[in-house]
Amino acid sequence: MKDRDASVSFRRDIKFWLEKNCPISQRQPIVQKEQIWGGRQRHFHSDDARLWFEAARDRGFTAPEWPSRYGGAGLSVDQAKILREEMQTLGCRPPLYDQGLWLLGPALLAFGSEAQKLQHLPAICRGEIRWAQGYSEPCAGSDLANLQTKAEDNGDFFKVNGSKIWTTKADKADWIFCLVRTDDSGPKQQGISFLLIDLASAGVSVTPIPLLGGESDFCQTFFSDVLVPKDNLVGELHGGWAVAKEVLRHERQLMASFESMAEKPKENIVDLFKQHIGNQDIHGISNTDVRDRLATHLMRDAAVKHLGERIARQREARCADPGLPLLMKYLSTREVQQKNEIVLDILGARGLSLSSPDDPELYDSMVRQWAFDKALTIAGGTSEIQLNIIAKRALELPFSGSS
Amino acid sequence: MILTSEQKLFTDSLASFLSSHLPVAALRVLRDAPLSTAYDRDLWRQMVALGVSSITVPTALGGAEFGWLAMGAVAQEMGRRLSPTPLLSSAVLAQGALIQCANIDQINRYLPDLLNGSEVWTVAFEECVHFSPEKVSTKMSARGLGGGKCMVLDGAAADRVVISALTAQGQWGLCVVEADAPGITQTPARLMDGRQYVDFEFTDVPQSACDWFLGETVATGWTQTLNQGMVVLAAEMLGSARELFERTVTYLKEREQFDVKIGSFQALQHRAAHMYSELELSQAAVDAALASFDSGRGDHSALASAAKALTNACFQLISDEAVQMHGGMGVTDELDIGLFLKRSRVCNQLLGNAYWHRRRYAERFEF
Numbered sequence: 183m184k185d186r187d188a189s190v191s192f193r194r195d196i197k198f199w200l201e202k203n204c205p206i207s208q209r210q211p212i213v214q215k216e217q218i219w220g221g222r223q224r225h226f227h228s229d230d231a232r233l234w235f236e237a238a239r240d241r242g243f244t245a246p247e248w249p250s251r252y253g254g255a256g257l258s259v260d261q262a263k264i265l266r267e268e269m270q271t272l273g274c275r276p277p278l279y280d281q282g283l284w285l286l287g288p289a290l291l292a293f294g295s296e297a298q299k300l301q302h303l304p305a306i307c308r309g310e311i312r313w314a315q316g317y318s319e320p321c322a323g324s325d326l327a328n329l330q331t332k333a334e335d336n337g338d339f340f341k342v343n344g345s346k347i348w349t350t351k352a353d354k355a356d357w358i359f360c361l362v363r364t365d366d367s368g369p370k371q372q373g374i375s376f377l378l379i380d381l382a383s384a385g386v387s388v389t390p391i392p393l394l395g396g397e398s399d400f401c402q403t404f405f406s407d408v409l410v411p412k413d414n415l416v417g418e419l420h421g422g423w424a425v426a427k428e429v430l431r432h433e434r435q436l437m438a439s440f441e442s443m444a445e446k447p448k449e450n451i452v453d454l455f456k457q458h459i460g461n462q463d464i465h466g467i468s469n470t471d472v473r474d475r476l477a478t479h480l481m482r483d484a485a486v487k488h489l490g491e492r493i494a495r496q497r498e499a500r501c502a503d504p505g506l507p508l509l510m511k512y513l514s515t516r517e518v519q520q521k522n523e524i525v526l527d528i529l530g531a532r533g534l535s536l537s538s539p540d541d542p543e544l545y546d547s548m549v550r551q552w553a554f555d556k557a558l559t560i561a562g563g564t565s566e567i568q569l570n571i572i573a574k575r576a577l578e579l580p581f582s583g584s585s
Numbered sequence: 586m587i588l589t590s591e592q593k594l595f596t597d598s599l600a601s602f603l604s605s606h607l608p609v610a611a612l613r614v615l616r617d618a619p620l621s622t623a624y625d626r627d628l629w630r631q632m633v634a635l636g637v638s639s640i641t642v643p644t645a646l647g648g649a650e651f652g653w654l655a656m657g658a659v660a661q662e663m664g665r666r667l668s669p670t671p672l673l674s675s676a677v678l679a680q681g682a683l684i685q686c687a688n689i690d691q692i693n694r695y696l697p698d699l700l701n702g703s704e705v706w707t708v709a710f711e712e713c714v715h716f717s718p719e720k721v722s723t724k725m726s727a728r729g730l731g732g733g734k735c736m737v738l739d740g741a742a743a744d745r746v747v748i749s750a751l752t753a754q755g756q757w758g759l760c761v762v763e764a765d766a767p768g769i770t771q772t773p774a775r776l777m778d779g780r781q782y783v784d785f786e787f788t789d790v791p792q793s794a795c796d797w798f799l800g801e802t803v804a805t806g807w808t809q810t811l812n813q814g815m816v817v818l819a820a821e822m823l824g825s826a827r828e829l830f831e832r833t834v835t836y837l838k839e840r841e842q843f844d845v846k847i848g849s850f851q852a853l854q855h856r857a858a859h860m861y862s863e864l865e866l867s868q869a870a871v872d873a874a875l876a877s878f879d880s881g882r883g884d885h886s887a888l889a890s891a892a893k894a895l896t897n898a899c900f901q902l903i904s905d906e907a908v909q910m911h912g913g914m915g916v917t918d919e920l921d922i923g924l925f926l927k928r929s930r931v932c933n934q935l936l937g938n939a940y941w942h943r944r945r946y947a948e949r950f951e952f
């Protein structure tokens with residue numbers, strides 16, 4: 183009873199605070215160019231965006247569940263859920279975007295030294311330092327443990343040589359967390375270490391790679407005799423694989439909820455259907471065919487959300503089925519892509535340009551979204567790798583030699 | 586779904602009853618039985634004694650008010666064993682129509698006998714080869730009720746039938762008749778799932794034999810009854826799909842070819858993992874619909890259609906893959922796989938195939 187009262191009054195306080203501190207303009211669906219990314223290159227699209235960011239930062243709400251000594255708000259799991267719900271109800275935008283916040287932070291909390299936590303976590307929460315993820319290499323994608331970037335012992339330093347590829351937004355980041363090889367005498371997974379590298383260090387260079395959507399979201403990052411202080415090693419020497427897996431677990435969760443972070447088309451797909459196809463069959467496309475596919479997609483999309491809620495309820499009731507969270511990335515990324523394909527079919531010839539003269543705002547963003555979302559079934563562990571993981575961990579099927 | 590401990594105790598006791606009295610083997614007995622047999626009436630009475638007919642009935646009407654999540658759990662247990670019982674035809678559809686469409690005198694007159702198992706009912710609403718509850722030509726006239734219905738679940742075993750029909754004035758409603766009333770001809774058939782479906786012909790069934798449910802709430806009550814039937818059937822189908830999926834995964838871990846377990850072949854692993862994700866997706870849709878009946882919130886028709894359409898596809902996928910992954914054994918009658926496969930196709934058509942449900946879903950969202 184006491185707990186209930188406390189949570190009711192907590193919810194009331196949160197709601198009051200959000201209404202007071204989150205400007206109305208920051209309660210609209212987020213568009214990509216207005217996202218607030220942290221770091222030295224941080225900039226705000228509007229004064230309201232700055233106000234909202236600063237208010238959230240000062241209250242620790244950029245990282246609600248992190249302890250307050252590290253810049254978080256120190257909320258319990260239940261309290262953080264209340265905050266999320268209230269933000270959702272009001273439509274508040276996320277106050278800060280950063281891979282440090284989503285991926286590195288949780289790993290540092292689990293594996294970092296006290297000094298590392300104090301150095302890095304507050305800078306992340308306060309949006310001062312922006313992080314990139316340095317896992318993949320040209321020869322180490324799905325087979326991540328095959329990575330070759332070398333870190334050699336060099337007194338108080340590691341000397342790092344090699345390159346990382348697909349490093350999202352590394353050109354805008356300040357630091358990068360990397361998996362590096364410190365030993366190649368034993369099994370692949372056992373000679374890997376987890377290292378934090380300042381991208382301003384001598385010998386680091388970053389080259390953007392253009393994507394099929396025309397943007398350049400990721401880069402190749404080169405390391406040539408880069409000296410990294412030994413204090414920047416997270417976890418044990420050669421023990422980086424455990425840290426890496428913790429990061430990947432968070433990444434899977436993040437990717438499963440990716441749609442809510444993605445740029446929102448300004449019109450929903452049902453309106454688009456009504457507007458462009460409506461009740462008649464139009465040339466070359468039958469209204470019933472598209473309708474059927476759209477209905478299937480909407481049913482599945484709703485079911486994915488119900489499954490997410492079911493996982494959350496099970497977690498709260500402490501009767502979690504460990505197989506279920508493994509399904510979310512696979513299912514939700516497919517559905518996002520399915521929606522985009524239906525959008526292209528609905529738009530017909532209007533949906534074929536990445537910069538349409540008609541209505542650049544609307545149709546462009548939908549087509550760019552289609553192009554961008556092709557990456558969802560690749561990044562963060564491809565769909566095939568997700569199926570391998572489901573087969574192995576949830577169904578306990580025998581080892582196949584390729585998983 | 587997360588059941589309360591009380592709900593769990595109840596469904597566990599029913600599950601163990603089903604395991605000992607109505608395992609898959611019972612269906613094999615039924616399919617060879619005379620056409621007049623729809624299910625074991627005596628076993629149904631025992632299940633009623635365990636509480637199966639009063640699960641969703643309000644306590645004010647003498648029910649247990651355990652809720653739809655518990656009903657779904659029971660249906661899944663039946664699905665796991667392909668147990669032939671009148672749960673859907675009598676306890677969900679006929680009883681649901683009575684409670685949601687009849688007046689209080691009618692409810693008081695009929696419900697006790699259904700709850701204590703002394704009567705079993707069914708519903709007759711289908712007149713076409715495809716589910717189309719809105720097409721009704723069975724009609725009352727000065728001579729009596731005339732017309733016909735097909736695909737009546739467990740029809741030949743029912744004591745009474747709830748018929749969707751038109752009054753002499755052309756008003757749509759439901760009417761209850763005794764199954765052996767004068768003017769009723771029954772033609773039972775056993776379909777490929779081994780169960781009994783009956784065609785009914787009505788020739789001048791006397792006015793006096795028909796007790797009508799009419800009035801403002803009948804249409805919404807009947808729609809809701811059908812929604813509940815769809816979701817309970819979907820839950821049962823999911824139970825079947827889950828059983829079949831588990832048997833298939835077990836086989837993948839046992840059967841060896843090329844000196845390894847076939848479950849080590851990635852082509853099969855990925856298909857198994859995909860089936861699992863489809864299974865849990867459908868489960869989420871079914872649970873959401875059941876929960877909406879309990880809470881009274883949400884668009885019941887949309888949720889029911891999503892549950893049925895997704896489960897149709899899921900059970901079809903899993904039954905096809907189960908056959909394929911069992912190889913030659915999969916197409917024998919010796920294994921139960923084929924029984925599940927055939928059940929899936931019958932269930933697809935019962936209470937709406939996927940096309941019907943997608944169309945209704947689109948209508949709910951006005952596109």
Ligand SMILES: Cc1cc2nc3c(=O)[nH]c(=O)nc-3n(C[C@H](O)[C@H](O)[C@H](O)COP(=O)(O)OP(=O)(O)OC[C@H]3O[C@@H](n4cnc5c(N)ncnc54)[C@H](O)[C@@H]3O)c2cc1C
Pocket residue numbers: 314315316317318319322323324325347348349350400557558560561562563564565566567570584585
């Ligand atoms: C948008 C985006 C952002 C990214 N951001 C980052 C980042 O910030 N930092 C970072 O380090 N990396 C990042 N990545 C890289 C990402 O993690 C890799 O692309 C991914 O792990 C796949 O590796 P790969 O591209 O080398 O493909 P490959 O591993 O070469 O895969 C090629 C194909 O083979 C299949 N395949 C491979 N192994 C198996 C197997 N065992 N069984 C079955 N099929 C298999 C794959 O599924 C795929 O279809 C990003 C990728 C994208 C698309």
